Amino acid sequence: MTRFSILSLMKNAASGHRNWQPTWRNATPRPDYDIIVIGGGGHGLATAYYLAKNHGISRVAVLEKGWIGGGNAGRNTTIIRSNYLLPGNEPFYEWSMKLWEGLEQDLNYNTMVSQRGVLNLCHSDAQRDAYARRGNAMRLHGADAVLLDRDGVRRIAPFLDFDQARFPVTGGLLQPRGGTARHDAVVWGFARGASDRGVDIVQNCEVTGFLRDAAGAVAGVETTRGTIRAGRIGMAVAGNSSRVAALAGFRLPIESHVLQAFVSEALKPVIPNVITFGAGHFYISQSDKGGLVFGGDIDRYNSYASRGNLPAVEDVCESGMAIMPMLGRVRMLRSWGGIMDMSMDGSPVIDRAPIDGLYVNAGWCYGGFKATPASGWCFAHLLATGNPHEAASAYRLDRFRTGHLIDERGAGAQPNLH
Amino acid sequence: MRIPCPFCGDRDAREFVYRGDAAPRRPTADDEFHDYVYLRANPAGAMRELWYHAQGCRSWIVVTRDTRTHEIFGAELAKDAAR
Amino acid sequence: MAEALTIRTRSGFGLATITARKGVAAGAIGQALGLVAPAGPVWTAAEGVMLLGTGPGVWLAHAETVSPFWGDGLRQRLAGLAAVSDQSGACVVLRLSGAGARIALRRGASIDLDPAAFRPDAVVVTAIAHIGVTFWQVDAVPTYDIAVPRSFIGSFHHWLDVTAAAIRLPVPASGEA
Amino acid sequence: MSRLAEGGLIDRTKPLRFSFDGRHYTGFAGDTLASALIANGIRLVGRSFKYHRPRGILSAGSEEPNALVTLRKGDRAEPDSRATTIELFDGLAATSQNRWPSLDFDMMAVNQIAAPLFVAGFYYKTFMWPAKFWEKLYEPLIRRAAGLGALSTLPDPDSYDREHGFCDLLVIGGGPAGLAAALTAGRAGARVILVDEDRIFGGRLLGERYEVDGVAGVDWTNAAVAELASLANVRLLLRTTVFGIYDGREYGAIERVADHLPQPAPGQPRQRFWKIIARRAILASGAIERPLVFGGNDRPGVMLASAVSTYVNRYAAAPGRRAVVFTASDSGWTTAADLMTADIQVAAVIDSRPDGGVSASRLPHDVETFSGAVVVDAHGAPLRGVDIRAADGRIRRIEADLLAMAGGWTPAIGLGANLGSRPVWSESIQGFLIDVAPPGLQPAGAAAGTFSLGAALADGVAKAVSALADLGFAVSAPGRYEASDEPSGVTPLWHVGGSRTKAFVDFQHDVTDTDIALAAREGFVSIEHLKRYTTLGMATDQGKTSQLNGHALLAAATGKSIAEAGTVLSRPPYGPVAIGAFAGHHRGAGFRPERRTPAHDWAASQGASFIEAGLWKRARWFARPGERDWQETVNREVTTTRGTAGICDVSTLGKIEIEGPDAALLLDRLYINTISTLPVGRVRYGVMLREDGLVMDDGTVTRLAEDRFFLTTTTANAATVMQHIDHARQVIWPELDVQAVSVSEQWASFSVAGPEARRLAQRLLPDFDLANSAFPFMAAVETVWQTLPARLFRVSYSGELAYEIAVRADHGEVLARALHTVGQEFGATLYGIEALGVMRIEKGHPGGGELNGQTTAADLGMGRMMSRKKDFIGQVMAARPGLTAPDRPCLVGLRPVDPRQRLCAGAHLLPGGAAAVAANDQGHVTSAAFSPTLGHSIALALLAHGAERHGERIVVHDPVRGPDIEAEICSPVFVDPEGIRVHG
Numbered sequence A: 001m002t003r004f005s006i007l008s009l010m011k012n013a014a015s016g017h018r019n020w021q022p023t024w025r026n027a028t029p030r031p032d033y034d035i036i037v038i039g040g041g042g043h044g045l046a047t048a049y050y051l052a053k054n055h056g057i058s059r060v061a062v063l064e065k066g067w068i069g070g071g072n073a074g075r076n077t078t079i080i081r082s083n084y085l086l087p088g089n090e091p092f093y094e095w096s097m098k099l100w101e102g103l104e105q106d107l108n109y110n111t112m113v114s115q116r117g118v119l120n121l122c123h124s125d126a127q128r129d130a131y132a133r134r135g136n137a138m139r140l141h142g143a144d145a146v147l148l149d150r151d152g153v154r155r156i157a158p159f160l161d162f163d164q165a166r167f168p169v170t171g172g173l174l175q176p177r178g179g180t181a182r183h184d185a186v187v188w189g190f191a192r193g194a195s196d197r198g199v200d201i202v203q204n205c206e207v208t209g210f211l212r213d214a215a216g217a218v219a220g221v222e223t224t225r226g227t228i229r230a231g232r233i234g235m236a237v238a239g240n241s242s243r244v245a246a247l248a249g250f251r252l253p254i255e256s257h258v259l260q261a262f263v264s265e266a267l268k269p270v271i272p273n274v275i276t277f278g279a280g281h282f283y284i285s286q287s288d289k290g291g292l293v294f295g296g297d298i299d300r301y302n303s304y305a306s307r308g309n310l311p312a313v314e315d316v317c318e319s320g321m322a323i324m325p326m327l328g329r330v331r332m333l334r335s336w337g338g339i340m341d342m343s344m345d346g347s348p349v350i351d352r353a354p355i356d357g358l359y360v361n362a363g364w365c366y367g368g369f370k371a372t373p374a375s376g377w378c379f380a381h382l383l384a385t386g387n388p389h390e391a392a393s394a395y396r397l398d399r400f401r402t403g404h405l406i407d408e409r410g411a412g413a414q415p416n417l418h
Numbered sequence B: 001m002r003i004p005c006p007f008c009g010d011r012d013a014r015e016f017v018y019r020g021d022a023a024p025r026r027p028t029a030d031d032e033f034h035d036y037v038y039l040r041a042n043p044a045g046a047m048r049e050l051w052y053h054a055q056g057c058r059s060w061i062v063v064t065r066d067t068r069t070h071e072i073f074g075a076e077l078a079k080d081a082a083r
Numbered sequence C: 001m002a003e004a005l006t007i008r009t010r011s012g013f014g015l016a017t018i019t020a021r022k023g024v025a026a027g028a029i030g031q032a033l034g035l036v037a038p039a040g041p042v043w044t045a046a047e048g049v050m051l052l053g054t055g056p057g058v059w060l061a062h063a064e065t066v067s068p069f070w071g072d073g074l075r076q077r078l079a080g081l082a083a084v085s086d087q088s089g090a091c092v093v094l095r096l097s098g099a100g101a102r103i104a105l106r107r108g109a110s111i112d113l114d115p116a117a118f119r120p121d122a123v124v125v126t127a128i129a130h131i132g133v134t135f136w137q138v139d140a141v142p143t144y145d146i147a148v149p150r151s152f153i154g155s156f157h158h159w160l161d162v163t164a165a166a167i168r169l170p171v172p173a174s175g176e177a
Numbered sequence D: 001m002s003r004l005a006e007g008g009l010i011d012r013t014k015p016l017r018f019s020f021d022g023r024h025y026t027g028f029a030g031d032t033l034a035s036a037l038i039a040n041g042i043r044l045v046g047r048s049f050k051y052h053r054p055r056g057i058l059s060a061g062s063e064e065p066n067a068l069v070t071l072r073k074g075d076r077a078e079p080d081s082r083a084t085t086i087e088l089f090d091g092l093a094a095t096s097q098n099r100w101p102s103l104d105f106d107m108m109a110v111n112q113i114a115a116p117l118f119v120a121g122f123y124y125k126t127f128m129w130p131a132k133f134w135e136k137l138y139e140p141l142i143r144r145a146a147g148l149g150a151l152s153t154l155p156d157p158d159s160y161d162r163e164h165g166f167c168d169l170l171v172i173g174g175g176p177a178g179l180a181a182a183l184t185a186g187r188a189g190a191r192v193i194l195v196d197e198d199r200i201f202g203g204r205l206l207g208e209r210y211e212v213d214g215v216a217g218v219d220w221t222n223a224a225v226a227e228l229a230s231l232a233n234v235r236l237l238l239r240t241t242v243f244g245i246y247d248g249r250e251y252g253a254i255e256r257v258a259d260h261l262p263q264p265a266p267g268q269p270r271q272r273f274w275k276i277i278a279r280r281a282i283l284a285s286g287a288i289e290r291p292l293v294f295g296g297n298d299r300p301g302v303m304l305a306s307a308v309s310t311y312v313n314r315y316a317a318a319p320g321r322r323a324v325v326f327t328a329s330d331s332g333w334t335t336a337a338d339l340m341t342a343d344i345q346v347a348a349v350i351d352s353r354p355d356g357g358v359s360a361s362r363l364p365h366d367v368e369t370f371s372g373a374v375v376v377d378a379h380g381a382p383l384r385g386v387d388i389r390a391a392d393g394r395i396r397r398i399e400a401d402l403l404a405m406a407g408g409w410t411p412a413i414g415l416g417a418n419l420g421s422r423p424v425w426s427e428s429i430q431g432f433l434i435d436v437a438p439p440g441l442q443p444a445g446a447a448a449g450t451f452s453l454g455a456a457l458a459d460g461v462a463k464a465v466s467a468l469a470d471l472g473f474a475v476s477a478p479g480r481y482e483a484s485d486e487p488s489g490v491t492p493l494w495h496v497g498g499s500r501t502k503a504f505v506d507f508q509h510d511v512t513d514t515d516i517a518l519a520a521r522e523g524f525v526s527i528e529h530l531k532r533y534t535t536l537g538m539a540t541d542q543g544k545t546s547q548l549n550g551h552a553l554l555a556a557a558t559g560k561s562i563a564e565a566g567t568v569l570s571r572p573p574y575g576p577v578a579i580g581a582f583a584g585h586h587r588g589a590g591f592r593p594e595r596r597t598p599a600h601d602w603a604a605s606q607g608a609s610f611i612e613a614g615l616w617k618r619a620r621w622f623a624r625p626g627e628r629d630w631q632e633t634v635n636r637e638v639t640t641t642r643g644t645a646g647i648c649d650v651s652t653l654g655k656i657e658i659e660g661p662d663a664a665l666l667l668d669r670l671y672i673n674t675i676s677t678l679p680v681g682r683v684r685y686g687v688m689l690r691e692d693g694l695v696m697d698d699g700t701v702t703r704l705a706e707d708r709f710f711l712t713t714t715t716a717n718a719a720t721v722m723q724h725i726d727h728a729r730q731v732i733w734p735e736l737d738v739q740a741v742s743v744s745e746q747w748a749s750f751s752v753a754g755p756e757a758r759r760l761a762q763r764l765l766p767d768f769d770l771a772n773s774a775f776p777f778m779a780a781v782e783t784v785w786q787t788l789p790a791r792l793f794r795v796s797y798s799g800e801l802a803y804e805i806a807v808r809a810d811h812g813e814v815l816a817r818a819l820h821t822v823g824q825e826f827g828a829t830l831y832g833i834e835a836l837g838v839m840r841i842e843k844g845h846p847g848g849g850e851l852n853g854q855t856t857a858a859d860l861g862m863g864r865m866m867s868r869k870k871d872f873i874g875q876v877m878a879a880r881p882g883l884t885a886p887d888r889p890c891l892v893g894l895r896p897v898d899p900r901q902r903l904c905a906g907a908h909l910l911p912g913g914a915a916a917v918a919a920n921d922q923g924h925v926t927s928a929a930f931s932p933t934l935g936h937s938i939a940l941a942l943l944a945h946g947a948e949r950h951g952e953r954i955v956v957h958d959p960v961r962g963p964d965i966e967a968e969i970c971s972p973v974f975v976d977p978e979g980i981r982v983h984g
């Protein structure tokens, strides 16, 4: 595989870019593998990459029903951060943050990790205190967090509505190391790295059933491209988790919901950070191309259609205008939706399934993009060793039974409120 | 999206609050509570689900809707729904 | 073209929520009150009392009365048939009248108010500008009464003023009826 | 000047002045900015996204990729506006974008020199070293070069309105097909809404010279519109774009109410957001002409042929003096004819079809024509000439300042894909068509691939007839129209080989033919990967002119047919929509409604400062002259209340009445404690759990009668609890005979607390016996105040002897005044929620910080309230090990060891001497306040094993705000732990 660098780029330019190779091998499935990863999103591909890189296991196939990155990995608003409150979450997301910080060099692919800072606005004393609690928790876990007062926020984002707002900004919680990454590049970079290490990336290959051995353990999968065998199978299918689990005969504490996102026409740089509204659902950042990428709350009904409806659009735009009245004349260029696996406590699962040989990576809700490297790392660890990685040790499936919930919002068993 | 409230008629979805699978019945046996609280049907296809007409008649209704197309096949008051 | 719209704040009425006991039909409730209790989202009236269907087995009773204990009287008349809660202070009722009234409500609520689709006796419980309201048509002028929860009335007026201006209507000062 | 001497749908009696890049020009009413620029001979209008290439005007409609300008100035500046859709108004000011320092001389155009490096996806391969340089150097450079126009950063000064439409038939597009459909439905009596994004109806008829029924297309249009306007059941909406199709036959549209004016009139919205519910719809959105892909096809002066026709016919503006037409379809010949009719020289018509020359006979006089020939390169910026390759392979240069290209037509079916159905390839029209249309919608006319005028009219009628039949409307005599038509054949030419210069596919994003080949080589062979790797079709025009060419090139590069390669999905909005229009009224202070208590204005007159509590505005404190800061005010309010009496507006609490034979039973199931044993006339504190066992809310329950209860909820959870109760009685236990209704708005309530509370209340209710014996703690009564029904409760949040008095909300202010008047005699104070909060912390009552959805009743010290004798919501799940673990943090009090130090909510708790790491984290401070009663700061906290640790010291760790503080763990009840005062 050609190493990417400015030199290789210049060399190829000289030959009219005719000598570049495919970024990843578009593999035809072999009859059997050591490990099958279902789902060619960020998590599935990262899992395959780390299986090969960290554990030397490369007889691995990633099976993707469509094109890689066509799920949530290709639809998310690209925010990366590790500003979590609860001890079950924070070490995991902070580990992910650290992986992001070295990802481009590791992958030799520019995923445009941009640590421009994530600013959560607060609008009341109680909210400030809740942010202080979270910021303190982050600091205890070795992450960075800065509590800003109103003037501190104004210095960063003078264009916010400080005067007329219905819910005036009183301050904010800033994670300077947070930011964004180029979502598609993350997919392609992991695919390239995995493929280069021998992993088969199989597209247009939908898993339609599971093979079981005499003992009931999984032995392979049925797919739209035939039967493929493997003794260990990991599912990382995000919004489709319940469907794939149903194929294997078990249920997950998950509902699939649609989250919409939006991009504006391209503008010269105007929004320096990632900014989130605290009195409504709205978050925004500006892509390197100049589009304002923004979103808000989920549509709130179960859905497998990658699109939403107007109420959520109205809500997002109202919330945007509530804090950034300059947005009025910015035009929305495109809207789309992604199907997320909303779990019952808002936190993910990386665990064994109730069936031997099958492993679950699911429940990422609207926040799994930032988890991509660590999710892949920890899921690979679980698949390779059979034991949970310590950073992901709280993400157990039985926590709903035992009551060891990881409910950042305190919303309860109501997925659409997380 | 319009939700056909059996009492009010078709209404903008913004008037409603959603609560997922309408099937679970509150159990009497303790060991069934985990499933009741945490395991709700999440099919890709037709589904009977609960909506609350919060900014309308305040009825909980059971709507049958396809989660792939969002097509709605009907709705009834939850208290009348077949149990 | 400026469409006519007058806005008045009504006063001196009684309001109460009536919720039928389980198994009690609308008929029984109407009988106790001397009128026909509607089964759907419509209103009926007799002798100064209006019954507005606001939910299954739920009505908003509206009376041209000033007795503060009207709600208690209603509860006694419906004893055993329905739960009654006085709401006389809960809402401000505005009367919107003129061709502009229909336009204003249509801008606010996603309800088909066209005479071809909207029954003259229809009752609508919906949201306007994020505020839960109940309105009904009084006559074909058209005139509508709209009950707005008291705590929201300032914001509702704000919306109404802006909307009235947007349809190029002079906004009359709202006066007492 | 390039204005033709006559013709056009412009009003030459109304000249309009405008400026572009600071220079002044004149156009006419009826012009767009683009047509006015053309009429003034301006050809260079913008710069491209990546290479900063000079660009002109490509089209005459909303598909424009090149001619983007910033319209207006200051807070009304609108970046990225298409000159082709901006209606000219007097004083219009527009500036070009994405160039520095000027449009003619753009330094960024050096990017073109490095263009060999800047191929698709180049940035993924570099800019990685050193790692720190990305944020500091590379990214800022990339960002500055990218982007188009600049945002003002000032608040948008305009307002936006909304409207709801309902109809039997929505017709999207008022060209010939749409007009024919609307006429058919209107005449049949159906409720019709006809929308068009243009300022007048007519569609392509306005840019063509065809006749319908023997009259000019424009005249036919005017007659049709006049008839439609006369029908009461038809609503006509111009300047309105349907931008999206949603579930439930809902159509989103934007009406540009005042965009064609210098600025909106006072009170007039700039735009109006429509939500239209249509039982049936006809998509008559026409078709968009495709550019041809050859070297230099992006140069100013290269235009779509249909646009050339439109400028000439509709705007009487000549886009050039000497034209070459390059066509793969019959419509190029029409344009050639249009040019010649307008006396514009046509140097040559180059038809890529071997038999293309047969159309030559359509031209009025002899022109040089080439069949089987192509343009290989275009030169000059603006255009000076083109190199053509004739059928025999010879290259020839032809001088021209205008090149009209006609690559064939793509049906404008974007909306049809909004619900997720991918369009399918049609061999016969060589384009994609809607496969599975959104429910109730049918395409018609050019949007359905029915390109010729006569057929489009007939299709409009036919689709309307079928929709009407579905709806049960009879159509007696459907209209028939005669059109002067011309053939509309095409043999697509997806790419011209052998060009020496860059051939653009996506103009705005500078995606070239070679970029597509490179993407294919690098494995981005899925149509969706191609899009994301090259950004084809992702610009502000969403690829309306480029998508199909790109997909055909990918198909060719991968050896597939276009049908196999497929196409991408178009998503809403069809045309970009201002965010302000979606927000409408709900911005600034109007973002969410405000709730005010009945005594709000009166409180304001008493010096109250207000604070948001959810949607409510609540009095925070009542400052008095001379008080230095709010702390002094709050201290006084607390001290006076505890020492004498205080009055507080508590109307914001949620209030619910529950009635019916099974009311008590339901309440037993809702609360963890038993309610059914509560005697009439008594109040009980109650806690509700969610079914998952965590605390949902707390409040009081009053039994007003055997079968009638009155509940209060916290202000924050009022709606949630109402919904929960409705769920319980309608869904979980519908068999219960119990009714529930919110009465939150009905009652204004005030708390009167403090040692003098009884005397104060007694003055208000002189005839009622308030003695402890008659009306003890937790008693309640329905009574009369003056002539009004009133409710009196002996409840206390402050821990003092206290009463809550409630009257009808419309009398709340009168009651407040009366309380205050009486209160003044006793020296009572008004107090706000800050003092209320201090007193509740002093009493250790849980509030927002503790009721955060993550705590159990046991965590809050109320574990023993949980009845074991009955079933209640949350009981079973609350018993899970994770929720009963002995090390779960539970409620404690904290006081600073150094009384001068302040505790803050949100701080974490570490054992003394332990390192500040997560492993040592034992809990956090949930609420904190300065207690004027104790003279130091106090706090409530959730602490592991807290109940057993009273007296221990702990470190309060708050690194985001300040240094560590040492505190002593104590009981959460700081004041009057025996509860003597409330019973006083």
Ligand SMILES: Cc1cc2nc3c(=O)[nH]c(=O)nc-3n(C[C@H](O)[C@H](O)[C@H](O)COP(=O)(O)OP(=O)(O)OC[C@H]3O[C@@H](n4cnc5c(N)ncnc54)[C@H](O)[C@@H]3O)c2cc1C
Pocket (backbone or CB within 6 Å): A038, A039, A040, A041, A042, A043, A044, A063, A064, A065, A066, A067, A068, A069, A070, A071, A072, A073, A074, A075, A076, A077, A078, A079, A080, A205, A206, A207, A208, A236, A237, A238, A239, A240, A244, A259, A260, A261, A295, A336, A337, A338, A339, A340, A364, A365, A366, A367, A368, A369, A370, A371
């Ligand atoms: C609009 C939106 C905004 C978001 N914003 C953010 C954000 O800012 N920050 C953040 O951290 N997170 C965000 N998220 C969440 C994040 O995108 C997801 O949590 C994350 O991408 C999920 O992991 P993934 O990348 O592996 O999922 P996906 O990319 O969805 O991968 C799953 C793959 O599995 C495939 N698959 C499914 N079923 C089968 C089958 N039977 N056989 C084979 N393959 C199958 C799918 O086709 C898909 O490609 C957002 C999500 C959305 C929708």
Ligand SMILES: NC(=O)c1ccc[n+]([C@@H]2O[C@H](COP(=O)([O-])OP(=O)(O)OC[C@H]3O[C@@H](n4cnc5c(N)ncnc54)[C@H](O)[C@@H]3O)[C@@H](O)[C@H]2O)c1
Pocket (backbone or CB within 6 Å): D172, D173, D174, D175, D176, D177, D178, D195, D196, D197, D198, D201, D202, D203, D204, D205, D208, D240, D241, D242, D243, D284, D285, D286, D287, D330, D331, D409, D412, D415, D444, D445, D446, D447, D451, D452, D453, D456, D486, D487, D488, D489, D574
């Ligand atoms: N000769 C040819 O090859 C050829 C090819 C294509 C089209 N045509 C011509 O095109 C015409 C076809 O008639 P038609 O009625 O189908 O199309 P049309 O192009 O005349 O009309 C479409 C109308 O829809 C409007 N529109 C498009 N999208 C819209 C949206 N989202 N919201 C609101 N308005 C929208 C446009 O502004 C336009 O007025 C005929 O005049 C025909 O001659 C000819």
Ligand SMILES: Cc1cc2nc3c(=O)[nH]c(=O)nc-3n(C[C@H](O)[C@H](O)[C@H](O)COP(=O)(O)O)c2cc1C
Pocket (backbone or CB within 6 Å): A074, A075, A076, A077, A078, A183, A263, A287, A289, A291, A293, A306, A333, A334, A335, A336, A337, D537, D538, D539, D542, D568, D569, D571
């Ligand atoms: C971070 C981000 C930025 C995007 N920017 C653009 C953009 O500038 N232009 C565009 O057309 N689409 C943009 N998209 C949206 C994609 O075109 C597409 O809608 C999205 O990947 C979902 O795919 P789908 O619409 O095909 O379902 C962006 C998407 C993401 C996730």
Ligand SMILES: [Zn+2]
Pocket (backbone or CB within 6 Å): B005, B006, B007, B008, B009, B053, B056, B057, B058, B059
């Ligand atoms: Zn309803």
